[in-house]
Amino acid sequence: MTRGLLIVVSGASGTGKGTVCKKILTDLPEVAYSISATTRTPRPGEVDGREYYFLSVDEFKAWIADEKFLEYAEVYGNFYGTPLNKIEERLNRGEDILLEIDVQGALNVKRKCPEGIYIFLLPPSLEELKRRIEGRGTESPESLSRRLKNAVAEIKIGLEYDYVVVNDSVDKAVAEIKSILTAERLKVARNADKFKLGEDFK
């Protein structure tokens, strides 16, 4: 069984990573989202291990103590986390796992999982980034300026990633990510078994 790919997609706010990741999941049936763990109560129809791994607070804290999380946070009294143990299980079953994560979070993941594929999305231009951030709502000019400044600072962090994809069109960005995944699957390091071809030859 070939181990699956851990695909980490990130980018400064306003680069459209949510839209790109949704399309990856639609277009590439072999890729599945990472499933988070949470302590919140399941809603009707939610299945443990499908929408979330549902844990008690004690279980969640035990997972924290056992360093099972790539990252976790408390939001409005509930815990949410990305469980590395579950990702590992799925990768070992040959599943490709997509992780959509903020810029700094992705670098933390990279330290723990250097064999992952780290893809950074860039906006096509500074003007387009401004337009996208402004288009989101009715924030004050000061808040917009701060968010733009943060986005520009986050872009520098992209130099720590493996690949950079300019998101000027979602279709083009997803096609490029598809090529990245094809190439990564062809790396010699992931295909040692193919070289056993001649071993039964005398």
Added chain:
Amino acid sequence: MTRGLLIVVSGASGTGKGTVCKKILTDLPEVAYSISATTRTPRPGEVDGREYYFLSVDEFKAWIADEKFLEYAEVYGNFYGTPLNKIEERLNRGEDILLEIDVQGALNVKRKCPEGIYIFLLPPSLEELKRRIEGRGTESPESLSRRLKNAVAEIKIGLEYDYVVVNDSVDKAVAEIKSILTAERLKVARNADKFKLGEDFK
């Protein structure tokens, strides 16, 4: 100007690297063959710097002394060589250069140009490799067995390459190589300029 890619394609005999390389050049107009240098006389219609770099024997020996060749050989009294200086010039102009080379030769090139992309072609199976080697001509059983043994030994060397492509169909193999080139062009290390996006932002 982004530096071009040095694409080195190799594979044991019988893996069809000639056919795959011809199709790469047809399908990917941005990729050009490496041009060899030779001391033989130009034939009618041959142009210096297009079919070959035509050198005098003295010039060729000076290039050898100056370590300008990735590799060279003397064949029937004429010298032939792969000039690294000319490849460097073309890469610096942004051209992508394809080098089709034997298994051991490619490893020598890798030592001199580690930034190149080293692609190893594999036959789909040992049976198919036998079939292809036998299909070539009317060699003796001993000679066939020796060639097959050599091919199998060469396959192990493929573990030193970056990518492995199984040539069960030329179309599929070339499509995979296309993905490899797309992915390589998206590597952060080749795209530092794209991260200057925010530099003019105050």
